[in-house]
Amino acid sequence: MTQTRILSRDQSTTSRASSLAQPRIMDDLDQLEAQSIFILREAYRKLKPLSLLWSLGKDSNVMVWLARKAFMGRVPFPVMHVDTEKKFPEMYAFRDEYTKKWDLDLLLGYCPPVEEIDPSLPPAARSAARKTAGLAAMIDKHKLRGVIAGIRRDEQATRAKERVFSPRGAGHRWDVRNQPPEFWDQYATPYEDGMHIRVHPLLSWREIDIWRYIERENIPLVDLYFAKDGKRYRSLGDQDITNPIESNASTVAEVIAELETSRTSERAGRAMDHESEDVFERLRVAGYL
Amino acid sequence: MGDNIVTESFSETHRAAATPIVIVGHVDHGKSSLIGRLLYDTDSLQDGKLAQIVESSRKRGLAVEWSFLLDSLQIERDQGVTVDSTRIPFRLGSREFVIVDAPGHRQFLRNMITGAADAEAAVLVVDAKEGAQEQTRRHAMLLRLIGIRHVIVLLNKSDLLEFDEAKIVKVESDVRQLLGRLEIEVEAVVPASARDGDNIASRSERSLWYKGPTLVEALANVPPPASRAALPFRMPVQDVYRFDGIRYVAGRIERGTVRAGDRLSIGAQGQVATVAEVCRWHAPELPVAGAGESIALRLEPDLVPDRGDLLFPADDKAAAPERSARIRTRLFWLRGEPLRVGESFTLRLTTAEHDVTVASIDAVVDLEDLTLREGDSVPPDGFAEITLAASHAVLFDPFSPGFGDGRGVLVDRYQRIVGGAPLIGPAELADGEHAIHPTASRVSAARQVQTRGHKSGVFWLTGLPGSGKSTVARAAELALSEQAVNATVLDGDTLRAGLCSDLGFSPEDRHENIRRAAHVAKILAESGQVVIVALVSPLQADRAQARQIVGENFHEVFVDTPLETCEKRDPKGLYAAARSGKIPEFTGISAPYEAPVSPELRLPADRPEQEAINTLTAFILRIVQP
Numbered sequence: 040m041t042q043t044r045i046l047s048r049d050q051s052t053t054s055r056a057s058s059l060a061q062p063r064i065m066d067d068l069d070q071l072e073a074q075s076i077f078i079l080r081e082a083y084r085k086l087k088p089l090s091l092l093w094s095l096g097k098d099s100n101v102m103v104w105l106a107r108k109a110f111m112g113r114v115p116f117p118v119m120h121v122d123t124e125k126k127f128p129e130m131y132a133f134r135d136e137y138t139k140k141w142d143l144d145l146l147l148g149y150c151p152p153v154e155e156i157d158p159s160l161p162p163a164a165r166s167a168a169r170k171t172a173g174l175a176a177m178i179d180k181h182k183l184r185g186v187i188a189g190i191r192r193d194e195q196a197t198r199a200k201e202r203v204f205s206p207r208g209a210g211h212r213w214d215v216r217n218q219p220p221e222f223w224d225q226y227a228t229p230y231e232d233g234m235h236i237r238v239h240p241l242l243s244w245r246e247i248d249i250w251r252y253i254e255r256e257n258i259p260l261v262d263l264y265f266a267k268d269g270k271r272y273r274s275l276g277d278q279d280i281t282n283p284i285e286s287n288a289s290t291v292a293e294v295i296a297e298l299e300t301s302r303t304s305e306r307a308g309r310a311m312d313h314e315s316e317d318v319f320e321r322l323r324v325a326g327y328l
Numbered sequence: 329m330g331d332n333i334v335t336e337s338f339s340e341t342h343r344a345a346a347t348p349i350v351i352v353g354h355v356d357h358g359k360s361s362l363i364g365r366l367l368y369d370t371d372s373l374q375d376g377k378l379a380q381i382v383e384s385s386r387k388r389g390l391a392v393e394w395s396f397l398l399d400s401l402q403i404e405r406d407q408g409v410t411v412d413s414t415r416i417p418f419r420l421g422s423r424e425f426v427i428v429d430a431p432g433h434r435q436f437l438r439n440m441i442t443g444a445a446d447a448e449a450a451v452l453v454v455d456a457k458e459g460a461q462e463q464t465r466r467h468a469m470l471l472r473l474i475g476i477r478h479v480i481v482l483l484n485k486s487d488l489l490e491f492d493e494a495k496i497v498k499v500e501s502d503v504r505q506l507l508g509r510l511e512i513e514v515e516a517v518v519p520a521s522a523r524d525g526d527n528i529a530s531r532s533e534r535s536l537w538y539k540g541p542t543l544v545e546a547l548a549n550v551p552p553p554a555s556r557a558a559l560p561f562r563m564p565v566q567d568v569y570r571f572d573g574i575r576y577v578a579g580r581i582e583r584g585t586v587r588a589g590d591r592l593s594i595g596a597q598g599q600v601a602t603v604a605e606v607c608r609w610h611a612p613e614l615p616v617a618g619a620g621e622s623i624a625l626r627l628e629p630d631l632v633p634d635r636g637d638l639l640f641p642a643d644d645k646a647a648a649p650e651r652s653a654r655i656r657t658r659l660f661w662l663r664g665e666p667l668r669v670g671e672s673f674t675l676r677l678t679t680a681e682h683d684v685t686v687a688s689i690d691a692v693v694d695l696e697d698l699t700l701r702e703g704d705s706v707p708p709d710g711f712a713e714i715t716l717a718a719s720h721a722v723l724f725d726p727f728s729p730g731f732g733d734g735r736g737v738l739v740d741r742y743q744r745i746v747g748g749a750p751l752i753g754p755a756e757l758a759d760g761e762h763a764i765h766p767t768a769s770r771v772s773a774a775r776q777v778q779t780r781g782h783k784s785g786v787f788w789l790t791g792l793p794g795s796g797k798s799t800v801a802r803a804a805e806l807a808l809s810e811q812a813v814n815a816t817v818l819d820g821d822t823l824r825a826g827l828c829s830d831l832g833f834s835p836e837d838r839h840e841n842i843r844r845a846a847h848v849a850k851i852l853a854e855s856g857q858v859v860i861v862a863l864v865s866p867l868q869a870d871r872a873q874a875r876q877i878v879g880e881n882f883h884e885v886f887v888d889t890p891l892e893t894c895e896k897r898d899p900k901g902l903y904a905a906a907r908s909g910k911i912p913e914f915t916g917i918s919a920p921y922e923a924p925v926s927p928e929l930r931l932p933a934d935r936p937e938q939e940a941i942n943t944l945t946a947f948i949l950r951i952v953q954p
Contacts, residue, residue: 060616061618062618065620067424070620072622073580074622076580077622108608110569193417219744220662220745222442222445223446223748225739225745230742
């Protein structure tokens with residue numbers, strides 16, 4: 040095949056002129072990484088004030104890591120943790136440890152009690168919607184124009200429709216029927232008062248890419264992702280609406296091996312995804328991630 | 329299945345990125361069904377997905393609908409069309425693909441482009457019985473304009489032609505001819521049925537005469553992306569950082585290779601610097617980087633390039649990009665209103681932004697037969713060749729399928745993407761053509777709103793002489809100023825006393841008068857001003873032209889005072905003079921007045937004047953207040 044020929048030609052060039060260093064051939068993770076760095080740099084250039092949502096989960100840790108890649112070892116904007124106060128204790132410990140280690144400027148926000156949330160939502164979705172309200176308050180308080188979030192297309196069908204730069208209108212609403220065109224790495228940045236842009240640097244990553252990247256880069260994670268007594272968490276939400284899966288994978292390599300054979304969806308452990316056919320879209324239109 | 333198809337893949341250790349494949353075609357020709365079928369046949373469904381489809385189909389009382397797999401949004405099921413593109417991974421042997429599903433519904437062209445622009449190959453789905461339709465041509469045109477190199481045609485629903493060889497060969501030849509006119513090379517034309525699975529993953533028993541590849545075989549044959557590492561180096565500056573006293577010039581390499589020690593030209597100014605270091609964080613230290621990498625450079629001397637400056641080899645003239653302030657481009661137009669000559673935009677080219685004006689519309693594509701026609705506007709979702717004039721020289725590499733070069737995008741003053749404009753090459757100036765390169769304001773509309781506290785707009789008052797246009801306009805101007813809204817009034821007599829003092833009242837001169845007023849109003853509105861125009865402007869056609877010149881900011885207001893009232897008022901004694909024949913071509917007496925058919929606001933004469941003033945002021949405030 041063509042690629043094989045290109046590879047062999049490159050190699051022969053190297054051997055003939057070995058003084059001239061050749062660039063590495065980029066594999067899939069290199070390409071995803073380069074694209075995410077490009078997106079993060081666009082966001083930093085175009086959207087101020089900007090903040091990164093750090094949920095303490097694996098994807099947002101990868102995002103913090105990619106930001107450090109983009110900006111030569113630092114994160115030049117604040118990271119936000121919107122605290123539901125129902126996270127696992129391990130997650131709070133992780134947050135405090137890595138805020139220091141990674142020298143992060145951490146903004147903390149809290150969520151309103153569930154009683155203040157739309158009672159027409161099913162129970163788990165209603166609980167999840169607390170986070171949306173907490174996030175909205177943070178965005179208003181800090182007058183953010185850009186919010187970097189770690190959603191991926193492969194997580195959930197509604198997220199597959201997202202843009203890399205996704206404008207949110209007044210009231211933070213997502214106008215799913217009227218999204219701007221986005222192509223050739225050109226991102227629309229329409230702006231009116233009260234709007235902000237959700238930036239999604241991980242949109243093209245898949246769950247297995249995240250784990251392979253964590254393995255390659257040796258990115259620290261909360262222990263809950265690794266099996267204890269035959270169970271581990273595949274996705275981390277609030278304690279009351281996240282369920283562990285049956286698993287014996289206790290290392291990153293074992294998780295990758297497990298995913299390579301698994302055929303169930305990652306968010307299977309998230310209760311609100313299963314309550315009704317359209318609940319996830321309703322949550323997202325209102326501002327849920 | 330499929331394991332033996334891609335055996336010659338690259339080495340075990342190198343995991344290539346997935347190949348994006350876009351599926352396009354006319355609405356109802358079966359794109360979504362094809363994808364569902366493809367995922368099922370290649371065993372790429374997640375556990376539970378198939379059950380979901382069956383359940384969804386059962387709830388709706390239908391047989392299994394493969395397309396339900398993709399119609400994941402509630403609104404899609406309600407409307408029965410796919411709203412936006414989605415991406416679905418699937419695998420053939422060791423090779424990974426990502427399917428991009430693009431909608432066929434006409435008004436969703438921009439979603440299709442969003443999905444399709446990065447694809448390596450395309451499957452164009454054509455209903456074998458219906459043949460190529462309007463969207464088939466439109467999508468094929470788009471595949472060419474966004475530069476997709478590999479196109480596979482799937483003749484879906486071939487069962488409706490009983491897989492009859494003669495009939496299918498006829499359709500195939502029509503489709504090949506169509507794509508040939510667009511200079512698209514077709515990899516394969518596959519007679520198939522997505523619903524029944526014929527020639528998708530397995531060879532059909534119903535088309536034994538067909539010796540070409542199945543769809544899956546054709547996909548597996550798509551070569552991986554061409555290498556851009558061997559081309560001359562290009563890196564557009566994305567940003568410049570200063571961290572801990574070190575300056576980093578950040579960007580992504582569009583093509584070629586850069587090494588420490590290379591001498592680079594910086595942007596159009598042509599300063600030269602040497603690469604002191606290729607910088608990365610938490611990556612193997614290498615003094616070299618290639619196409620696709622996002623890196624940072626340290627330069628010696630420590631220059632500060634601007635975002636958008638193109639870095640390219642300094643010492644090799646043959647490796648320099650094109651340089652021109654007039655550029656021929658192909659265009660796909662995504663705005664809801666037509667594009668016209670004279671409009672100004674920002675041309676985005678990777679990270680560079682250039683102020684450009686549409687100098688000419690050279691040809692418009694007729695989608696019926698894909699021929700080029702003359703035209704003075706490009707309709708929404710239309711295609712054209714246009715010439716852009718920039719305020720200064722633009723560095724670029726001409727567009728070429730499969731590479732990232734010359735991917736121009738037009739952005740309006742609201743930072744909305746309104747069109748794609750692949751750059752073809754420098755435009756020659758035609759004989760006698762004025763080399764005008766208008767400049768556009770760098771102040772965004774949003775910024776103007778911030779500083780002024782209101783939006784801009786042109787409020788065009790039309791009505792008979794003596795109908796009260798100027799009086800109402802001046803009173804509204806005063807009322808608006810009390811609300812901290814700055815308005816400018818352009819009224820007929822004031823204009824004719826100065827800017828238009830060379831004009832009389834012949835139809836040609838009236839036309840010119842209106843044209844000038846519209847251009848002045850446009851300039852003022854673009855600077856953020858609220859403009860009230862008070863002009864008789866008696867002809868529908870002239871007002872339509874004014875609307876064209878001003879654009880979406882134009883609001884027509886009809887000061888609807890009947891002739892008898894105007895003549896009774898006759899504040900300037902003009903009607904009397906006209907009746908006695910002293911003024912020829914007087915509107916209402918000896919020249920026609922065409923009342924607006926659907927003005928945005930009508931100010932009737934049977935109300936007190938103060939009410940008209942209040943109504944107009946409120947109308948303007950409603951539109952310009954943010």
